[in-house]
Amino acid sequence: MYRNYFKRVFDFLASLVLLIIFSPFILIITVLLLFANQGKPFFFQSRPGNKEREIKIIKFKSMNDKKDAQGNLLPDKDRITAVGKFIRATSLDELPQLINVFKGDMSLVGPRPLLFKYIPLYSAEQRRRHEVRPGITGLAQVSGRNSIPWGKKFAYDVDYVNRLSFLLDLKILFLTAKKVVIREGVNQTEERPMEPFNGSN
Numbered sequence: 256m257y258r259n260y261f262k263r264v265f266d267f268l269a270s271l272v273l274l275i276i277f278s279p280f281i282l283i284i285t286v287l288l289l290f291a292n293q294g295k296p297f298f299f300q301s302r303p304g305n306k307e308r309e310i311k312i313i314k315f316k317s318m319n320d321k322k323d324a325q326g327n328l329l330p331d332k333d334r335i336t337a338v339g340k341f342i343r344a345t346s347l348d349e350l351p352q353l354i355n356v357f358k359g360d361m362s363l364v365g366p367r368p369l370l371f372k373y374i375p376l377y378s379a380e381q382r383r384r385h386e387v388r389p390g391i392t393g394l395a396q397v398s399g400r401n402s403i404p405w406g407k408k409f410a411y412d413v414d415y416v417n418r419l420s421f422l423l424d425l426k427i428l429f430l431t432a433k434k435v436v437i438r439e440g441v442n443q444t445e446e447r448p449m450e451p452f453n454g455s456n
Contacts (some may be wrong), residue, residue, distance in 0.1 A: 257421045258387075265421070266388075267362050270356035272449070275435025281350055284315055284342060291336040291409045292319050297351060302368035305388045310360040312368055314353040317343050317452075346435045364424040366412035369452070376454035384412035387419060397430035404454045 274281075288296035295316055304310035317339030328334065335343075342348040342379050354376070355361040355374070361368065368389035395411035403411075415423070 258419050261421070262419075262424070263359065265424075267359075269363055270353045274353050277350055278345065284338070284347060284350070285339045288336075290317060291338045292316050295320070301371065302362055302389070303371055303374060303385055304368060305385065306372050307374065307385045308357065309371075310368065310389075312361070313354055315339075315348040317344050332403070340382050346369060349391055352360060356391065360388070362388040362390045364415075366393050366425045367396065367433065376452060380413055380445050381409040381436065383416055384409060386416050392427060392431040394427060397434060399429050404447060405450075 273299040285296045298314045298316040300314075301309050301312050302312050317336065318331060318334040319336055321334055323329055339348075352361060356363055365387050366389055377384075393412065394415040395408040398411050399407070
């Protein structure tokens with residue numbers, strides 16, 4: 256019952272309340288990024304959602320679009336803005352995804368939405384991560400986030416799909432809030448980005 260109905264009701268009501276609570280922060284960050292990113296405060300990207308249907312995630316844009324003389328984007332470490340560093344460090348760059356949750360594209364809790372190019376690289380078991388809506392946070396994120404290999408992350412994602420419940424969601428939300436406050440488990444940096452998934456790592 257929770258999986259098929261109440262989870263969506265919970266997501267809708269919780270995302271509405273959170274959007275109202277965080278609206279001043281969203282407005283302030285939007286204005287700051289308008290100046291930092293030449294009028295582009297948001298980042299949009301297509302990702303696979305529930306049943307691998309296409310959704311367009313919304314995040315705050317933490318990097319500008321500066322290019323070299325040949326027209327190529329500069330390395331990430333040269334494009335991230337001061338505001339971008341702050342919102343990444345505090346996970347505030349994820350706030351606009353509350354809109355995705357409100358719309359029904361995402362859930363507060365679920366496997367993180369990755370890239371379409373990874374789908375052919377998944378095993379049949381790993382692909383089960385798409386049996387539920389993707390989430391802003393998930394079991395993998397509270398179990399190590401960037402410090403664990405891809406294979407283990409996907410194992411956590413499938414474990415979440417198998418054990419999905421209201422109590423598990425509450426536990427993950429509580430642990431997420433704790434990790435954000437103490438900034439635990441984030442070792443990805445602009446100089447050493449996380450390795451892309453290649454089907455074996």
